[in-house]
Amino acid sequence: MPCLIEFNLPRDDFLSLTLPSRIANLSRPAGLVLLYSVCAYLMNVLSVVHHDSTVFWMPNGIALAIMLARGGPIWPGIILGSAAAGFLFGQPLPVVAAMAAGNTVEVYSAFVLINLFGGYFDSDFSRPRDFIRILPAAILSAWISAVSGSFALLHAGLAATADLAGNVFHWWQANAMGMVIGTPFALVWRRLPQGWFGHAKRGLETHGYILLSLIAPTTLFMDFFRDMFGGISPEYWLFLLILWGAFRFGRHGVLLLLLIVASIGYLGIDRGAADFANHRQTGAQNFWHYLLVVAVAGILMALILHTRERAEEALRLKTAELDAYFNNALDLFGIADMQGRFRKMNARWQQILGYSIAELTGKPFLEFVHPDDIHATQEAMARLSASTSVNNFINRYRHQDGSWRWIQWNSTAKDGLIYAAARDITEQKAAEDELRLAALVYQNSSEAMMITDENDRIISINQAFTACTGYTLADVLGKNPRILNSGRQSPAFYQAMWQALNSSGRWQGEIYNRRKNSDIYVEWVVINTVFNPDGTVHRRVALFSDITEKKKSEELIWFQANYDPLTRLPNRRLFIDRLQQEVVKAERDRQALGLLFVDLDRFKEVNDGLGHSMGDELLVQVAKRLCACVRKSDTVARLGGDEFTVIISELNDKIYVETIAQNILNALSQPFTLGSSLAYVSASIGITFSPTDASHVEDLIRFADQAMYAAKNKGRNMYCYFTPAMQKEVENHVHIARDLHAALADNQFAVYYQPIVELAMQDRVVKAEALIRWIHPAQGMIMPIEFIAIAEETGVINDIGDWIFREAAQQAKRWQQNYLSHFQISVNKSPIQFHTQDLVHSGWTDYLQRLDMPRDSIVVEITEGLLLDDSHNVAKKLLHFKEYGIQVAIDDFGTGYSALSYLKKFHIEYLKIDQSFTRNLAPGSSDLALCEAIIVMAHKLGIKVIAEGIETQQQRDFLTRAGCDYGQGYLFAKPMPADEFELLLKAQQNPADTHD
Template sequence: MMPIAIVAPQPKTILIVDDIPANLGVMASYLEQLGFDVVTAQDGEEALQRAQLVQPDVILLDIMLPGMDGIETCRRMKAIASIQAIPVIFMTALTETSKKVEGFAAGGADYVTKPFQIDEVFARITTQLQLRTMHQQLALQNLALQNDIRERAHLDEQMRIAALVYQNSAEGMLVMDGANRTLSINAAFTSITGYALDDIAGTDSPLFRSHCHDPAFYAALWSALRMDGHWHGEVWNLRKNGEKYVQWMVINRLNNEDGSLYGHVTLFSDITEKKSAEALILRQANFDELTGLPNRRLFGERLAQEIALHHGAGLSLALLFIDLDRFKEINDTLGHAVGDRVLVEAGRRIRAGTRASDIVARLGGDEFIVVLTRIGSLDRVEQSARALLESLAEPFVLDDSVSRVSASIGISLHANAAPEGGQLLNHADQAMYVAKRLGGNRFSYFTPLLQQAAIDRRSLINDLRAAIDGKQFVLYFQAIVELASGRICKVEALLRWQHPQRGLLGPDEFIAVAEETGLITEIGDWVFREAVRWAKRWTALVCEPFQISINVSPVQFKSEGDAQEQAWLAYLEEMHFPATSVVLEITEGLLLDDNKKVKGKLRQYKQAGVQMAIDDFGTGYSSLSYLKKFDTDFLKIDRSFIRNLSTDPNDRVLSEAIIMMAHQLGIKVIAEGVETQEQRNFLLAAGCDYAQGYLFSKPLPPQAFEQLLLENALGPAKAALPTLPCASRMG
C-alpha cells in the first residue's frame, strides 16, 4: 500500500463569497479566530477575480447571489485551469435536493446549510483541506515514485502524518484505488463500522458489499461516479458485528494530474439515531401507541385514498364504526392497566378478523374503525360485522381475571355517489349509537332517517346550551299528600324547559340528551338550588316540617370527584335549611351499581341527613335487600301499578305486598299517579303513607303551588297572603 503525504500545517486562505455584508463579517470573524486567512467577495464576478488572484485553499460560496448565482460562478471557476482544483463549499438556506444536486453537478465539493453551526463549517472546511492535501500528495507521490524509489521511506512518514490529521475527523473516511481496493481508513471509520485496516486492506470495501441493497442500487452508484465524478445519498450497511445501520455517504473521484483515475475517497457519517428519531416521530404521528394500529390522522389519509381509488374504479367500500360495550366498567373496576390490555387484545382480534387490504384503526378510547374495501355485496359486510361481534364477545382472559365486553357496530356504505370520508365516518358513528341504544352486541346501518335524527339531536344540544345561558329552565311542583291526614307535607320539584319556539317542554324531551352530553350536571345543580330556595320559603309559610323531593340523574352520581356533593351540602348550610328536609329521588338501578364512587356519594348524603327515595319502584330490579342496605327512606310505587288497582287483582296484590314489606324494613311508601278516589281509598286501607297524582294536584308553577299549599294548611279563607316575586327561572 502506497503512503499518503501531506505538507506541514500552515495558515490556509478561505475565500468567502456572500452578498450580505453582515454574513461576511460574522463568518470572516469566526474563521480568523480559528487561524484562517480570510478573503471576501460580494458577487460572482468579484469572486472569479479574487480566486485567480489569491489562489485560496477553500471557497465558501453562497448560492443566492445577485446577477450570476453561486452555481454558475462555481461552473465558471471549474473552467479556469488555475483555480479549478480549489474545493467549493456551497452555503445555502435552500433544502431542495434538486438544488443540491445541481450544485454538485457544477463542481461543488460539499455544502453547509444556513443558519450555520460554526463547528460544522470548520469540520467541512477541514475535511476539504485534508482531501485536497491528500489529492495533491497522492499525485505528487505518483510522480515521485516514477523519479526516485528512494523517496518511499520519506513518503511513508508523510502518510503517517496525514493519518494523524484525518484520524480526528468525526466522519468515516475511506480511500480506494482505481480498482476500488481499500488503501486507507481513519479512526472514525473503525469506530463506526468495527473494521480495522488490517481487516480490509487491499480488498473491496465492506461499505459496498453488505448486500443491504439490491445489485441495481450499487450499479447506479458506480455509474454516477463514472459519469459525474461524485455521488451522495443514504446507504444501509452492516457493521462488523452484523448490526445494521444507515450512513449518509459522499463519494468523490480522485484524478491523477493527467486526469486519469487514481481512485475514490468516501466520507460518511452514522445517521442511524437520526433516522430512528425520525421514524419514532413518524410512528407517533401516525400510529396509536397502545395498539400499534393507525391513528385517526393516518386513518383519514388512507380512507381518502381508498375513496378516490374506489370511486375511480366504480367500486364500493363499507366503514364499520366499532365501540366496545361496558368498557368503562372494566376501567372503573379493574383499573386502566387491565383496560389497556383489553384494548390491545380487541385491536388484535379486529385486525385478525379482516383482510390485509382492509383498513383497521383506533380512533381513541374504546373506538375502532374498519374499512372493508372492494365489497361485492352486503353479505360480505354482514358476515364481517357478525364475525367481529362474535370475536369481541369472547372472554378476555387476563392473568387471574376474565373480562367480558361486547361491541356496537355502525355501518355506512360508500358507492359512487356516496359522501366523502368525514361524512362517511359521521354516518357510521350515528348508526353505532343506534346499535348501542338497542342494547349493544349488534350492528346497525346508517339511513337518511338517522341523519335527520342526528341533525335534530345536534340542534337540541345547541338549544340546551342556549337554555342554560338564557335561563330558560323553570320548576313546576307537584304535591305529595299524607294519606291519613290529607295534609301536603312534601312536594316534588319537576323540571320544565320554556323553549322560545316549541313552548313548555317536559323532561322526557331533553333529559336523555342532557345526560349524554354532560349538561345534566349544570342543569341538575340549578334544580337543586332553586328547589331548596322555594322549599325554605314554603316551610316558613306553613310553619311545619316540609320536605322537597328532587330527582337526581345517575350521571351526576357517576361523575368524578365529590365537588357536587360538597357544594350542595354547603348550600344547605348557607340557606340554613335542614338536610333532613331534602329527599333525593334516585333510580333502582343506581343502588345495584357496583361503582364504589356511587356508593360513597350515597353514604355521604345519608351521613349529612339527606333522605333517599327510590323512584318508579317495581319497574326495575325491585331488590328490597338493596333498599335496606343503603338505608332508603322512601319507596315510590310506580304509576303502572296504581293505574289498574281497580281492575287488576295482581296489581292490588303486588301493591299491598310492596307496602307491607317496605314497612317491615322501616321504609315509608309513596304512591305515584293517583287519579281517582277509589285508588286513594285502596292505598289508605293498605297502609300506604303518601300519594301524589292528579287527584290532589297536577304539577304547578311555584306561585300556584304556593296558593295550594296555603289553602291546604290554613284553609281558603286564610290563604290570601302576599307571596314573593317569582324567581324560579334559571339564574
C-alpha cells in the same frame, strides 16, 4: 425678493442671496455685469464732490473674490460692468474703454500675483498667509487701473496735467483698499456666520455688536460727542471694537465692521467732519492710512484667532477620534502602573469580562488572572519593568460569571506606565481545541469516513472505515471507491447520485455495499464536496455507517407502528391510511366502498370472567374469523379494544356487504374455545357507504360508529345501516350539550312543581316535587328526558342541580310561611352530583341554615342504583344528609337492583313506587301485589311510601286501601309553575276562594 444668481455657488453662499429674482436666469458674465455696475455706481456715489477720488473701490475686490473662489472666465463681466458704471456717470467712450480694460487687467494681475506668492490659496480665507498674499498683490496690481484710468481722463480733458500724479496715487489707494477689504469681505461673507443667534444671550450680544458697529463709526467720524474724548483722537477707540469683533465674532465680525467704518468714515470726510476732514486730499489720504492699519490689524488678528480655533478644534476632534477609537475598539486597550493597577481601560473590557470599568479601575489585574498563569504574568511584568516589550503573551482572566477568557497581550512600558493592547482569543483557542478534537474525532469516530481527491482516488480513511469494510488504508489508497460496490444498485441509481454531486456538491442516501470478506451490508452515506476558489473540486468527503441492523429494527418499528401486535391486523393508523387510499380510488373509478364497524357484545364479561390472557386469545380468534369472511383485497383492522373495522373495496353491489355482515355475525356467534372453557360472544355491526353516505374518511368512520351503536340499542347481534336520522340525533345531542352551558347563565331554566297529596287526608297537598323545565329560546320547552342525561355527561348537572335546590328551598320557605308550616319539596339529585369534590356536599346544608328553615323542608330523591355504589363520596354525603336532618327518598323503587340492607344503613325516609307498577293496578293483578308488598315492607322498616303516576280514581283507591301514605300523578295535578301551585295551596287553605 432675494434669489439665487447663477454663480454656481453653494446654497449658503452670501453672494447668491443678494440679487433680485429677475437676474436668476442670467449667465455668470451677465450677473457679474450687474453686480459690478451696481457696486461701481455706489462707489462713485461715495466719492467726493467732483468725483475725482474715492477711498476704496470695491468692485475689483469683489471680482477678485469671485475669481479666487470659483475661477473661470469672468473678464466679460468686469468689462461690461465697468462700462455700464462709466456710462451711468456720463463718461466718454474712450475713458470707459480705458477704465474697463484697466479694471480687468488689474483683477487678473492680482489673481496671478496671489498664485505666484505661494502655493494653494484657501478660498475660505481662514489663514493669515492668505491675507498676506492678497496685500502685496493688491498694492502691486492696483497701479494698473490707476494709471490707465488717470491717463484716459487726462487725454479726454477731464483732468489737469498738474493733478495727474495725485489722481494716479489716490486711484491706486482706492483700488488697493478695495481689494484689501473687499476681497476678504466677499470671500468670508459669501457664507453667512453660524451661531450668532444660537440662543438668547448670544443673540443679545450679536445685536449689540452690530448696533455698536453702526453707532461707533457714526459717532467717531461724524464729530458726535467729540468733546467727550479729550486730547485723545477718538478714532483710535475703534480698536477696542475691532478687538471685541475679532475675539467674539471672528472674520465675519471684523470685516463687517471694516466695511461700515470705510463707508461711514469716508462720508464723514465728505461732510467735513472728524479729524480726517481738514483737507480733502490730505484727509482722505490720512483716512486711507488709518483704514489700512485698522484693516491689516483687524483682519490678521481675526485670522490668527480663527487659525488658533481651527487648530484647537482639530486637536479636539483628533483627541475625540483617538478616544472614540480607544473606547470603541474591538480590541482591549488599557493603561496600568508598574504595580499592575489599571489606570484607564476601554469599554471592551466590560464586554469581555463582564465587570464594569469602575470595578476594574484601580484594581491589580493579578486579582483577575488565573492562578496557573500568575507566575508567568509576574515574569512578563518584570520584563516590562526592564523596558522590554512583551508581545504575544497569553494568560487567562476571570469573567464575572466565573468562566475564564483567554487574552493575548502586546505591552510596552514608558514613563512608569504600562501601555497594553490585548485581544480576546477565547473563541480562537476554542477553535484550535475544536480542530484538535476534530482530528481525534476523525480517527476515533464510530462513523466511517473516506476522503477522495479531485480524481475520485481515495487519499484517507479512518479506523471506523476499516472496522466497517475490512479494508485498510494500504488496501484502498489511490483506488476508486467502486471497489465497495455490491452490484445491488442499478446504473441509473449511480447516475442520479453523480448528477446531485455535480450540481449541488452533496448527496445522501442508502447504498448496499460489499465488505472485503464479500458480505453485503447497508450503509447510510453522506457525501460532501469541498471546492476550490475557482469552483473546481478539491476533495470529496464521505461519511457512512452500517445500518443493516437499524434497517431490521426500522422494519420492526414500522410493523409495530402500523399493525396490532396481538392480532397482526392493521391498526388504526394504517387503517385510516388505507381507507383514505380506497376512498380516492373509489372516487376515481366511480365505484362504491363499504365500511363495517364491528364491536363485540359481552366481551367485557369474558375478559373479567376468564382473565385478560383469555380475552386476548378471543381477540386473536375473532381476527382470524373476520379475515375468513372477506376477500383478500378487503382490509380487516383492529382499532383497539374489541373494535374492528372492515373495508370492502371495489363494491359493485351493496348486497354483497349485507352478505359479509351476516357471515360475520354467524361466524362470531359460534363458540370460542379458550383453554378448557367455551366462550360465547356476538357482534354489533354498523355499515356505511362511500360516496353515498360520506366521502370523507372521518365522516365514514363516525357514521359507521353511529350505526353500530344503533345496532347495540336494537338488541345486539345484528347489523344496522347508517341513516341521516342517526346523524341528526347526534347533532341534536351536540347542540343540546352546547346550549346547556349558556342556558343557566341566560336564565332559560324554570322550576315546575307537581303536588304530592296525603291519601288518608282526603288528598290534601302536603308536598311537591321540583321538576326542571328548559325554556329554549329557539326550540321552546324541552323536557328533562331530552337533556338531563347530556347534562350528566358534560358535568353541567352539578350547576343545574345546585340551582334547582336553591330555587326549591326559597320556594319551600315562602310556602311554609304563607300556607303549610311543614311543607316539603323533593329535589332529584343525580348520581353524578355525588361524585363532586365537596365530600359531604355541605353547600346545601349551609344554604338551608342561611335561610333559617326546618331541616326536613327538603327531601333529596336518589335512584336505587346509587345505594349500590360503594364509593366513599356517596356514603359520606348520604350520612351527612342523615346527620343534618335532610330526608332521603328512593325514586322509581322496584325498577333497579334493590339492596334492602342499604335502606336502613342510610336512613331512607321515603320509597317512591314507580309508575310502571301503578299504571296497571287491578284486583288480583301482580302489580297490586307488588305494591302491597312494597308498602308493607316499607312500613315495617319505618319508611313511608309515595306512589307515582296515579291517573285514575281506581288506582288511588287501591293504593289507599293498601295503606300507601302519599300519592302523586295527573289525577291530582300536572307539574305547574310556582305561581299556579301557589293558587292551588291558597284554594286548599281557603276553600271558599275556589268560587271566586
